[in-house]
Amino acid sequence: xxxxxxxxxxxxxxxxxxxxxxxxxxxxxxxxxxxxxxxxxxxxxxxxxxxxxxxxxxxxxxxxxxxxxxxxxxxxxxxxxxxxxxxxxxxxxxxxxxxxxxxxxxxxxxxxxxxxxxxxxxxxxxxxxxxxxxxxxxxxxxxxxxxxxxxxxxxxxxxxxxxxxxxxxxxxxxx
Amino acid sequence: xxxxxxxxxxxxxxxxxxxxxxxxxxxxxxxxxxxxxxxxxxxxxxxxxxxxxxxxxxxxxxxxxxxxxxxxxxxxxxxxxxxxxxxxxxxxxxxxxxxxxxxxxxxxxxxxxxxxxxxxxxxxxxxxxxxxxxxxxxxxxxxxxxxxxxxxxxxxxxxxxxxxxxxxxxxxxxxxxxxxxxxxxxxxxxxxxxxxxxxxxxxxxxxxxxxxxxxxxxxxxxxxxxxxxxxxxxxxxxxxxxxxxxxxxxxxxxxxxxxxxxxxxxxxxxxxxxxxxxxxxxxxxxxxxxxxxxxxxxxxxxxxxxxxxxxxxxxxxxxxxxxxxxxxxxxxxxxx
Numbered sequence: 001x002x003x004x005x006x007x008x009x010x011x012x013x014x015x016x017x018x019x020x021x022x023x024x025x026x027x028x029x030x031x032x033x034x035x036x037x038x039x040x041x042x043x044x045x046x047x048x049x050x051x052x053x054x055x056x057x058x059x060x061x062x063x064x065x066x067x068x069x070x071x072x073x074x075x076x077x078x079x080x081x082x083x084x085x086x087x088x089x090x091x092x093x094x095x096x097x098x099x100x101x102x103x104x105x106x107x108x109x110x111x112x113x114x115x116x117x118x119x120x121x122x123x124x125x126x127x128x129x130x131x132x133x134x135x136x137x138x139x140x141x142x143x144x145x146x147x148x149x150x151x152x153x154x155x156x157x158x159x160x161x162x163x164x165x166x167x168x169x170x171x172x173x174x175x
Numbered sequence: 176x177x178x179x180x181x182x183x184x185x186x187x188x189x190x191x192x193x194x195x196x197x198x199x200x201x202x203x204x205x206x207x208x209x210x211x212x213x214x215x216x217x218x219x220x221x222x223x224x225x226x227x228x229x230x231x232x233x234x235x236x237x238x239x240x241x242x243x244x245x246x247x248x249x250x251x252x253x254x255x256x257x258x259x260x261x262x263x264x265x266x267x268x269x270x271x272x273x274x275x276x277x278x279x280x281x282x283x284x285x286x287x288x289x290x291x292x293x294x295x296x297x298x299x300x301x302x303x304x305x306x307x308x309x310x311x312x313x314x315x316x317x318x319x320x321x322x323x324x325x326x327x328x329x330x331x332x333x334x335x336x337x338x339x340x341x342x343x344x345x346x347x348x349x350x351x352x353x354x355x356x357x358x359x360x361x362x363x364x365x366x367x368x369x370x371x372x373x374x375x376x377x378x379x380x381x382x383x384x385x386x387x388x389x390x391x392x393x394x395x396x397x398x399x400x401x402x403x404x405x406x407x408x409x410x411x412x413x414x415x416x417x418x419x420x421x422x423x424x425x426x427x428x429x430x431x432x433x434x435x436x437x438x439x440x441x442x443x444x445x446x447x448x449x450x451x452x453x454x455x456x457x458x459x460x461x462x463x464x465x466x467x468x469x470x471x472x473x474x475x476x477x478x479x480x481x482x483x484x485x486x487x488x489x490x491x492x493x494x495x496x497x498x499x500x501x502x503x504x505x506x507x508x509x510x511x
Contacts, residue, residue, distance in 0.1 A: 031199075034491070035211040037313040037484035042468055042476060045486060111493070112290075112462075113469055114297055124295035129462035131493075135501035138494055153195065157188035165183050 005072045007173045012069060015062040016174055022055055023097070027145060049108070050118045056101035063094065072173045075166075086158065089151055096148040103144060107137035210317040212487035216495065218320055221273045226499040228275040230492035232286050235269025236401045237458020238408070240449040242291070248419065248444045251377050252369035254473030255293035257444060264289045266449070267460040268356045268404060271303075279400040280392075285352070287361040287383065288465040289447075296471035299463075301485075302361035302383065304350070308431040309334065309343035313484035342434040354392035356404045357413040357449075358385045365467070365482035366428035368475045369419075378428035378477060380435065383415035383447055405452055413449035418442070428477045464493040 008016070029048045033041055074083050105123070108115050112129035114122050163171035220230040229235075246259030256262050266289040270282035289300040310316050315337060322333035334340045353359055361383045368376040387407060394402045407413050421440045422428050455461050466489040468476055476482055 033487065035213060035487065037210060037212055037215065037487055039478055039480050039483040041487050042483050111464060112297060113464075113466075114295055122295045125297065127292055128459050129464070131462035131497045132501045132504055134462075134493075135497035139498060139501075149195070153188055153192045157184060157191045160187045160191070161184045164187075 005070050006169065007072060007175075009065070009069045011065050012062070012071075013174055015058060015065065019055065019058055019062065019097070022051060022058070023148075026051060026055065027149065030145065046116065049104070049115045052101045052104050053115070053117050053123075055097070056105075059094070059097045059101070066094075074170065075168045077168070089154060089158075092151055093148070093155065096144055096151065099144045100141065100148065103137045103141040107134055107141055110134040110137060210314050212484075212491040215313070215317055215484075215488050216491045218317065218324070219273060219492070220495075221324075225273065225275050227496055227503055228273075229269075229496060230273060232269040232271055233273050233275040234277050234279065234282075235267045235286070235455050235460075236404060237265065237267055237453040237455050237460035238404075238413075238449045239263070239265045239451045239459075240413075240447065242289075242417065242445055242447050244445040245443070246445075247442055248369065251371055251379075251421075251442075252473040253372055254298065254369075254471050255296070256291050256298060256471070257473070262291055262293070264291045265459050265463070266290065267455070267458075267463075267465065268400075270400070276397065278397040280352075280395075283352075285356060285359050285361075285400075287356075287359075288460075290460075290463060290465060291471075293471060297469050298471045298474065299465045299467055299469040300363070301465045301467040302363055304352075304359050304361060305343060305346055305364065306362040306380075306382070307342045307346065307434050308364060308481055309340040310337055310481075311339055311430050311432045312480040313488075316481060316484075339430075339432040342432060346434075353389075354403070355387070355390075355407065356400050357387040357407050358389060360384050361415075363467075365431050365479045365485075366422065366477045367470070367482075368428075368477060370473050370475060376475070378422035378426070379419045380422075381417065381419045381444075383417055386414040386416060386446070387412045408449055408452050411448075411450075415447040417444045417447055419444055429479045431479050431481045464489050466490065466493075 007013070026048060029044055029051075033045045033048055036044075074086060078086075105115070108123075109125050110130045110133040112125045112127070114125045116122050159171045159174075162168055216230050224230070225233060240263070242256065242262045242264060244257055244259055244262060246257065248254075248257040249259070251257075266287065269286045269288070270277060270279050271284035271286065272282060285304045287302050291298045291300075308316065310319055319330070319333055319337075322329040334344060363379075363381045366378050366380050369379055370376050392399055392403045396402075404413065419442045420435060421442065422435060423439055426435045426439070427433060452458075453460075466486055468482070468486045470476065
């Protein structure tokens, strides 16, 4: 009766790949805006904040879609420890994708910097800046990105491992 | 079998990490001729630096007050601050340099920063006593600071190589520091655009002109300017006229080194009145980054390369002192 699920739903795949492109662009933009003194820095800073808000909205949407749809099961031949690690790393990725934009919003809030989202709306900031809370969220923002890059190395490596070595169709479930 | 495939997994991970690292490391290498925000702040903070303080303009005093707008700029800009009426602000007077204990009377540059909150928006303003920069881009500005730090004839050699510094040098030759922070004229230096409801834009610079009466500063110690300012505020004697200069089509709003001709149209927007002050570590100004690129509706940044470099440099300075202050607070000790 139960049809075997071998692929993620179209919505999940669309969200996965669009967020992959968005997040990698955001990491590159983030690294550029903290160091560059070039005239485009201000424009990229504005885009980084706007797309950060978009990334948070997409993540919430993705979380809802994820818990409502059936994810394809991992191959039964996979060692239990690998299955556990796979599930843990996926939830860790969700957690980091939440922490990064939220810490970004909060560092702007406590740094008393209103965020203009795509010239559409302005998200208000604290009337009086709190430099210590700013420091917590600013350093947290950077640290979470480093952790994300680390987990992404594992994530991409695992995808290659499944596709080229195990040839078990796990990578294709996201195509 | 598992061990063999794990070894291959590690091999793939190493390759992915290596490829990522190569992409990342070649990025700054390609741009190595450009000064970064980190290099800029390293230079400004000096060795050793003063933890918990601003990396530039480290010594100052928090103030608050109100701007009484006469409404004359509403024709040019939607900004709420220009609507006729009273608009409160917090601000900060400071002197140039990295030392929060420096002698105030001998500082070459004095500064006045303000921050207005209107609805969900904020407008930060950071002004200095010179009306123009000596150079036109952040990389030359970095070399100018290097030359100043080198001492001797380095700065003369630098200016000789940078003819665009003529307007700045002319100002410097004519400028005599006053005996009070309340008697200086403060300039936006960089130009901004005013936008009206129909999205027409007008490039402007502005200056705050002192209205206080001249008097002799009775203090001579390293905090002489702050003490004199506090005494003046007690007498309600720290007031400025906020005047805007409108650029003509011939003026280049993107070049901060060139003074606009003195016959340009000027608009008096109203009066700035300072009513209170607090020591800088106790006032609300301490936690604020006066990044002048935080602008409300009705104002926008020009393409001036020095103006556009300010956000990243201010953010780096703010991040460093914020982290130090947090570590100090967690360790149970004050930043000073």
